[in-house]
Amino acid sequence: MxxxxxxxxxxxxxxxxxxxxxxxxxxxxxxxxxxxxxxxxxxxxxxxxxxxxxxxxxxxxxxxxxxxxxxxxxxxxxxxxxxxxxxxxxxxxxxxxxxxxxxLPGDPFDTDEPQAAASPLPVETAAPTAPPGASDAETPTLDEPFAGSPALRWADGEAGIVLPEAKVVGTVSKDRVEQALKLTKKLLIAANLDPQTVRGERPEAALDVLDPKQPGLLDNLNTALRSPSGKHDPVTMFSRFDPDEIRPAGDVIKTRGRMTVEKGSHAGVAVRADYTFVYPVMRADGSTEVTRTIVRRVLDVELADPVRYRVTPGRLTVRNYDEEIGNSACDVHDGYLHPEFPSRGDKGPDPTGPTTDPYDRSKSIDDGQPCGTVTRT
Known part of the structure; x- marks a missing residue:
């Protein structure tokens, strides 16, 4: 020695x-x-x-x-x-x-890899070029409701709605652009993250952001909330679950997306919001089985010039809104989302649309596409 x-x-x-x-x-x-x-x-x-x-x-x-x-x-x-x-x-x-x-060589205690796997993703500033990579096949639980989901690395709730820097757009001032961005964020939160909205109550905070002078919009939404149908279904704008059927699995809804701005058609600023929300839920009958519903929304709104147009100051005009919903029963139009659980045999009608990845944000939403099958939840 x-x-x-x-x-x-x-x-x-x-x-x-x-x-x-x-x-x-x-x-x-x-x-x-x-x-x-x-x-x-x-x-x-x-x-x-x-x-x-x-x-x-x-x-x-x-x-x-x-x-x-x-x-x-x-x-x-x-x-x-x-x-x-x-x-x-x-x-x-x-x-x-x-x-x-x-x-230690090789990090035998795996101290780095789990941290990297769970580290949050950077803010999305442009459209992804591909869907998220495959995740480990893990079953979600009450303790780990996002296990096996790409959303594990997404931001929690409204922290995932990060506004871009406000800049002058055409003749619209920086302050007006910032106001439009903040109103759009308020609408997204009230329509998709507010606990009252998610548990099926009337989304008053979201409705208050919309311009009552826009022809037909509030009338159609009120009809959908009062008497939902295939033509007027509130889930096209709001994320809602039937409280008698579904309960949230925890307090966290994962969020990922981005906003862009451009010159509006009514002497204002137009905002496009493209966001995906992931809802972990369980049945209200006492079962602890957890599943997830994924909702992607693309929303085009405008803050018009109240001097030149008959609009309400500080309210948004909706130009277009589309949604893509993953893991909700097809052809059910009662005003709620209906997640399907792996253990249940009494599923709804068979889907007629194509197989899609609800986490894929690299593709645009196909308007009018029939309800399909999701590759993962």
Whole structure:
């Protein structure tokens, strides 16, 4: 065995200051504990008496140190010295690994990979070029409602609605553009994230953002909320679940999307919002089985010029709205979304549309596309 540490051990300069400070304190404490102490008066008297007896031949040789024990102690001393030399870098290396396990080759504790897998995605500023990659096939639970979903890395709720920087658009001032963006965000939150709206109540906060002077819009929405049908269904604008059938699985709705602005057709600013919302839910009958419904909405609104047009100041005019819903029963128009659970056999009508990935935000929404099958929830 060699006293020389191996070349691949960390050098002193590579250790953090706090590790060396702790090591220095421990070393000073050990030195104080092992330092020679002044013998007591009684011990000195006994030692002197034994020395005189030895001079008179009254004490056998070796009373000070037994020859066999001396050899054993010498070997033990050498071992202690050797371990003291080797123990310094080893102790520091152990301390470093405890502070940062990823220093070990290959990161055997998998400290980096789970953090990377769960790290939030950057804000979406442009249309993706492909759908999200495949996720591990995990079953969602009450503790982990987004397990196995790409939405695990999406932002929570309204934190996922990040406004772009407001800039002058044509003759529209920066302040007016900012107002249009904030109103659009308010509408998205009230229509898709507000707990009252999601549990099936009347979405008053969302309706208050819309211009009552826009012909037909509020009348149609009120008809849909009052008497839903295939022609007037409120889920085309609002995300709603029947509270007698469905309960939220937790307080988090995942959100991802973006907004863009352009010059409006009524001397104002037009905003396009393209967002996907992921709702983890369970049945209201006491079951703890969790599933998810995914709703993508593309909304075109305008904040028109109230000086030149008959509009209500501070209200949005809706130019167009489209939706794409994943995991909701087809051809049911009672004003609610109806998630399907894997364990239930009484599913609704068979879907007639194509198979789609509800998390794919790289494609546009096909207007009028029949209800299809989703590849994942």
């Amino acid at each position: 060699s006293d020389k540490p191996s070349d691949d051990q960390p050098s002193a300069s590579e250790f953090p200051d706090d590790v060396w400070e702790q090591f220095t304190r421990d070393t000073e404490r050990d030195i104080r504990g092992s330092a020679p102490k002044e013998p007591s008066a009684r011990a000195r008297m006994v030692t002197e008496r034994l020395r005189r007896q030895e001079e008179r031949g009254e004490v056998p040789p070796g009373w000070r140190t037994d020859p066999v024990s001396q050899g054993v102690n010498s070997r033990a001393a050498r071992r202690r010295k050797l371990w003291a030399v080797l123990g310094v870098p080893v102790a520091v290396a152990v301390a470093l690994v405890a502070l940062k396990p990823s220093l």
